[in-house]
Amino acid sequence: MIKDITIGQYFIGDSLLHRLDARMKIILTIAFIVSIFICKSFPALLLMVLFTFVVVLISKVPVKMVLKSVKPIAIIVAFTSILNIFYVRGGTPLVDWRFIHITSNGVFTAIFMAVRIVCLVIISSMLTYTTTPTMLTDAIEKLLSPLKLFKIPVSTLAMMMTLALRFIPTLIDEIDRITNAQKARGANLDDGNFIERVKALVPIIVPLFVSSIRRAYELADAMDCRCYTGGPGRTRMKQMKLHPRDFAALAVVVLLIAGIVLLNIYFKAVLVR
Amino acid sequence: MEDKVIIKFDNVSFAYEASEEDTAATQVVDGFSLDVPKGQFLAVLGHNGCGKSTVAKLINGILVPSAGKVTVDGLDTADDDKVTDVRRTVGMVFQNPDNQIVATIVEDDVAFGPENLGMPPHEIRKRVDDALKAVGMYEFRDREPHRLSGGQKQRVAIAGIIAMNTKCIVMDEPTAMLDPHGRQEVMDTIQMLNKERGITVILITHYMDEAVKADRVVVMDKGEIVLDGVPRDVFKNVEKLKSLGLDVPQATELAYRLRKAGLDIPDNILDEKECAEAILAALEVK
Ligand SMILES: Nc1ncnc2c1ncn2[C@@H]1O[C@H](COP(=O)(O)OP(=O)(O)O)[C@@H](O)[C@H]1O
Numbered sequence A: 001m002i003k004d005i006t007i008g009q010y011f012i013g014d015s016l017l018h019r020l021d022a023r024m025k026i027i028l029t030i031a032f033i034v035s036i037f038i039c040k041s042f043p044a045l046l047l048m049v050l051f052t053f054v055v056v057l058i059s060k061v062p063v064k065m066v067l068k069s070v071k072p073i074a075i076i077v078a079f080t081s082i083l084n085i086f087y088v089r090g091g092t093p094l095v096d097w098r099f100i101h102i103t104s105n106g107v108f109t110a111i112f113m114a115v116r117i118v119c120l121v122i123i124s125s126m127l128t129y130t131t132t133p134t135m136l137t138d139a140i141e142k143l144l145s146p147l148k149l150f151k152i153p154v155s156t157l158a159m160m161m162t163l164a165l166r167f168i169p170t171l172i173d174e175i176d177r178i179t180n181a182q183k184a185r186g187a188n189l190d191d192g193n194f195i196e197r198v199k200a201l202v203p204i205i206v207p208l209f210v211s212s213i214r215r216a217y218e219l220a221d222a223m224d225c226r227c228y229t230g231g232p233g234r235t236r237m238k239q240m241k242l243h244p245r246d247f248a249a250l251a252v253v254v255l256l257i258a259g260i261v262l263l264n265i266y267f268k269a270v271l272v273r
Numbered sequence B: 001m002e003d004k005v006i007i008k009f010d011n012v013s014f015a016y017e018a019s020e021e022d023t024a025a026t027q028v029v030d031g032f033s034l035d036v037p038k039g040q041f042l043a044v045l046g047h048n049g050c051g052k053s054t055v056a057k058l059i060n061g062i063l064v065p066s067a068g069k070v071t072v073d074g075l076d077t078a079d080d081d082k083v084t085d086v087r088r089t090v091g092m093v094f095q096n097p098d099n100q101i102v103a104t105i106v107e108d109d110v111a112f113g114p115e116n117l118g119m120p121p122h123e124i125r126k127r128v129d130d131a132l133k134a135v136g137m138y139e140f141r142d143r144e145p146h147r148l149s150g151g152q153k154q155r156v157a158i159a160g161i162i163a164m165n166t167k168c169i170v171m172d173e174p175t176a177m178l179d180p181h182g183r184q185e186v187m188d189t190i191q192m193l194n195k196e197r198g199i200t201v202i203l204i205t206h207y208m209d210e211a212v213k214a215d216r217v218v219v220m221d222k223g224e225i226v227l228d229g230v231p232r233d234v235f236k237n238v239e240k241l242k243s244l245g246l247d248v249p250q251a252t253e254l255a256y257r258l259r260k261a262g263l264d265i266p267d268n269i270l271d272e273k274e275c276a277e278a279i280l281a282a283l284e285v286k
């Protein structure tokens, strides 16, 4: 069972998106999020949706998986949409019945917000679908390395992140083993009310902590043996290199933002603030 | 002769400090001396808690002696400035492969040691590929470690040490958590490293069939060396080993029992083939 676990939500593939430099992907994702916030007119929104569509197509990640990443936020989207429909005033009144007042602006805002959130989630999940956790941590380390000037231990933090990722499957395996061991001793983990079930977790969590601390000591020894000091002077085998395709991607996103800005100027803004 | 010794314990004493639960300090070794010549394959046997792991950790400065001296290729392990040099000379492989693999990709893990040594990227690449080929894990270089079998994981851990180009490898029960197949894989790797690459190997184990393959066997009890010699001589002491709570190889055990039962069989039998021939010879005489 443990062998099926993939760390993070990486989707193995070899698309153009997979091959982009992870640092560039992080920056472009942030740029896209910014463009979501500056997008104010319907044509600009359309451009953004189109872009999201094309990105998903290029990534070759199955649409089913993409939708899966949207599912957890469906409730939030529905909730904000309903709030917007009922509370935003202005424009043509559509429904005016007792205490329910719906206006065209409300509906537009609701649609706008929903589309924005969905695009945001899809694009950010495209980043994690096409980048391995290792590449992500390495990229974050590289991007944050200027912070070293302010004595922030960026490399050490990145190492901690890598180790955390590395130990997720090991700990899941361990939880599995402890759970089975406790069940074999007659522990009832599946029945009872909420409080009883939380209490039943104690005999699992305590051994898990004990064994994790023991693991941490052993790991520290093993890292010491391999000359890890946490200090400077460490080199990396895999050097990150920007390719022409990374700059091409950058150009595309810059064009996207320019397009959104232009469309905002030429068409009437939907969101009145 | 002196410069042929790579690891030297000179009258070493070590005690774990008293802790909250365990108020008395645990004296593990006291006046312990041992020389390991370059290129030797040394097996260390001993009952649980007799101090084998402590001795292993004393070799590369994870622990430092409270009295006496441990030297590795002439370097004092207690010298803080030399600790990196010591660890470049002696690598260590532990029992649980899960607790010594640091990266989420096999080749990244093997690269960890050389990266820490600050080597240039192309040189690290060469060493990583070489190390992975040496342990037969090259095809698995871009896999995730948690998808590998125990024996494969342990070979990745060994590759991580080979990539550091150490002259000596200390292994603390590297096969204890493996199935027979995994044990065989790891033993083959260890023997290859010793025979083909001339790496000094110190193997702590409680499998007698592994100890038989060593050049020399040291048996410890309560922090002291009680037997020391080539496997053939050490395993002659069947009664002594049993009194220490240790086994002997199966063939040795069989020969020992037959001899006790009155059959004329030599006392230096190590493997099944020798045992069969000796029994045959003894029966023909009758
Ligand atoms: N970290 C520690 N703190 C205190 N005592 C320890 C520690 N590690 C081992 N010991 C004690 O030292 C003795 C030798 O342990 P060890 O070297 O692990 O033996 P072996 O590896 O031969 O089983 C044991 O009595 C053990 O309880």
Ligand SMILES: [Mg+2]
Pocket: B052, B053, B054, B172
């Ligand atoms: Mg031990």
